[in-house]
Amino acid sequence: MQNKIIKVNSSDNVAVALINLKAGEVVAFEGENITILSDTKSKHKIALKKFEPGDRIIMYSVLVGTANETIEKGDVLTINNVKHQSDKVFGKTESFSWTAPDVEKWKNKTFLGYHREDGQVGIENVWLFFPLVFCENRNIEILKEVFEKELLKQKESSHQLLLRSLVSGEGENEVKTETSKNVFDNIDVKFITHPGGCGGIRQDSESLAKLLAGYVNNPNVAGATVLSLGCQNLQISIFKEALKAINPDLKKPVLIYEQQQMGTVDEMLSAIVKDSFEAIKKANNTERKPAPLSKLKVGLECGGSDGFSGISANPTLGAVSDLLVALNGTAVLAEFPELCGVEQELVNRCVNDSDGEKFLALMKAFEKSVVDAGSGFDMNPSPGNIKDGLITDAMKSAGAAKKGGTSPVQSVLDYGEYIYKPGLNLLCTPGNDVESTTALVGSGVNMVLFTTGLGTPTGNPIAPIIKVSSNTELAEKMPDIIDIETGAVIRGEKSIEQMAEEMLEFMIAVASGNIQTKAKLLNQNDFIPWRRGVSL
Structure with missing residues (x-):
């Protein structure tokens, strides 16, 4: 039987509804019965304890908001009873070590790419x-x-x-078409x-x-x-x-x-x-020739996120990122407004202290420019995000950051800087889907993994965009834009690791030209430069 709610991290004090729940329904969870106090749509959050005004709300083991009013155990979290809140970060607080995943089965695998004179390998020509x-x-x-x-x-x-x-x-059937x-x-x-x-x-x-x-x-x-x-x-x-x-x-x-x-x-x-x-x-x-997987440079992006994105699709990208990094490839995590609230973890993961300092400086400058424009990071969740359970920026960020996996941060790049170090890179971009994707490709990624819970047709003129849905319903409703779906993780049918291995195989097929992404089939070629300080 499918679970009705799930807690993402053992230290969390809220859970995610996996299905629609009715007021008065009793849910068995972690050895106790929880009475649902309000009708709750799937993907929204349920209080696992009674919150008084000002109490900290923890999800993904980080602060994602505080209570605006009393929230009873079993009640749903909303934009009315919760406000955005994140912990302040001033620098590295602890050392970091990483155990890379086993990639023995992938070490000798190759893709067919276009070798350039500077040593880079393209997956398109x-x-x-x-x-x-x-x-x-x-x-x-x-x-x-x-x-x-x-x-x-x-x-x-x-x-x-x-x-x-x-x-x-x-x-219509009598009209002749011309092919060439x-x-x-x-x-x-x-x-x-x-x-x-x-x-x-x-x-x-x-x-x-x-x-x-x-x-x-x-x-x-x-x-x-x-x-x-x-x-x-x-x-x-x-x-x-x-x-x-x-x-x-x-x-x-x-x-x-x-x-x-x-x-x-x-x-x-x-x-x-x-x-x-x-x-x-x-x-x-120029013809395709075999290249090691270390030549893949993959951008990690999300757009049209929902309450399942941080549970299925984004963690799957994180696991793929870790596999790629272990193979000496490159993964790039962007969208700095959607890293608000997880800065401490990322700073601690920076190999060089100077990169941690650069990351915090870029985040601070970005947030100041947004405030000066009359907004703030707390305005980042879109109406679609909120409708599907992402009610604060920190909550959205905690799930979005899962795309970056668990590996060390090798480099922090400002907008327009090019990737030179393999491993996990952080790139300063806005959260806007197309502006961020445009920037990732401009920094040298040859492929983008793009998660979505609501559906978005974004593509790019020169790099394949692999669209990953967080749930099966979306994949069935919009099969013309979704390349691969992770709904099996929500149903408990597949693990994150299993989904990641399937996704890596799919990426190799795309990189070799054996599969065309849905965005390419739709001839979706989006390109929007970022005007700094104007866009979240």
């Missing part, structure tokens, strides 16, 4: 087009239409066929547009330069075509300096065009089409 400034977005869109129409196999959507049948007056074979089999062509590069403050353009340079240096990218207007804040020289800072000896082809130096739009676009086609044709010659 992408030629990337992007502008340095929003003024060039239209030209990027023109190039997108030209290259996708001529180079890529464009399958017409059911909605396009429906509209065609309506326009023609023919039935890709010109190149071994390379993809992707396009980025954005609203930045000029206006705003100069720091925004410098930050964007670092992000775009990271995309060029990402191992999934074979080369790039870059468009500049000429007069914008983000000058070509600034972009080149950012690229040099990341990789002083970059061997990839990067074609750069400045419209104000080239005359008409037609003349510039004609030159770009000719030059880019030749470069793409050459990049198509």
Whole structure:
């Protein structure tokens, strides 16, 4: 029989409802009977003791809030009777040791990837087009239409066929479709547009330069075509300096065009089409070859989280992260607003004291910028989070941090900094799904594991996004966006370790090009740079 409630950590004083519970229902738990006092939806939290105003509420063994009013044992926690609260952290408090998981069965496993001259290995082979400034977005869109129409196999959507049948007056089944074979089999062509590069403050353009340079240096990218207007804040020289800072000896082809130096739009676009086609044709010659799992660099992300995310999907990512780190691979935990309340554990896990200090400084600066903008980390849970049981930022954070597993923190990176150390890295990003995913890929990850409890279609232009649902209901309701689901953990049918091994096998298949993620099949290519201090 499935348990009705679960306590995540032995020191917790609240439990999570695994199913919907009715007021008056008696639940047997840890040798006693608990009477449920209010109708409680699954994923929400039940008080395991009587709380008086100001009492500390503990979940995942950390402070996640305090009681606003008296909460009786067996009653449900809500945004009305609980407020956000987290412990203050001033530095490392204890030494840290780690026992790595047994990875003997994985040591000789490989994936088929694209080997770059700098030693990185990509799991995609992408030629990337992007502008340095929003003024060039239209030209990027023109190039997108030209290259996708001529180079890529464009399958017409059911909605396009429906509209065609309506326009023609023919039935849907009578409308003919046209199919064509890709010109190149071994390379993809992707396009980025954005609203930045000029206006705003100069720091925004410098930050964007670092992000775009990271995309060029990402191992999934074979080369790039870059468009500049000429007069914008983000000058070509600034972009080149950012690229040099990341990789002083970059061997990839990067074609750069400045419209104000080239005359008409037609003349510039004609030159770009000719030059880019030749470069793409050459990049198509790169083939997949075996690579060790240590070459995987995986971003850890969550979005549309629910009350089960921190129990099933996120801990599974944590176990995968630990396996990867034990194999000398790289895992990156981001979303700093969603690490509020677990700072002490992460600081204690930092190998170098300087990284612990950097982490706390970044967290403090981030929170100050949010407060100065009239908000705060306590405003982070979205309406969807709250509806599904995540009622304080610290509660959301405690579950979100589980994605980072238990390994030592090898490095702490600010937004736009590139990954150079294997092992677990922390990257300063907002909690916003797309902004954070965009940043992870800009820091060099070649794949992102993305957990969700409510469902989100987020994808990325150059890196596969593997969507992991925390519950089976979501996977069945939205099978077009979910790649793998962890509902079996909630039902007690599989352990976290079993799910992690299944997920690692799935990752290897994606990395080798044997499985396409749902986001890629949907052609979901999201890219949003972070304007610091404006977004949580």
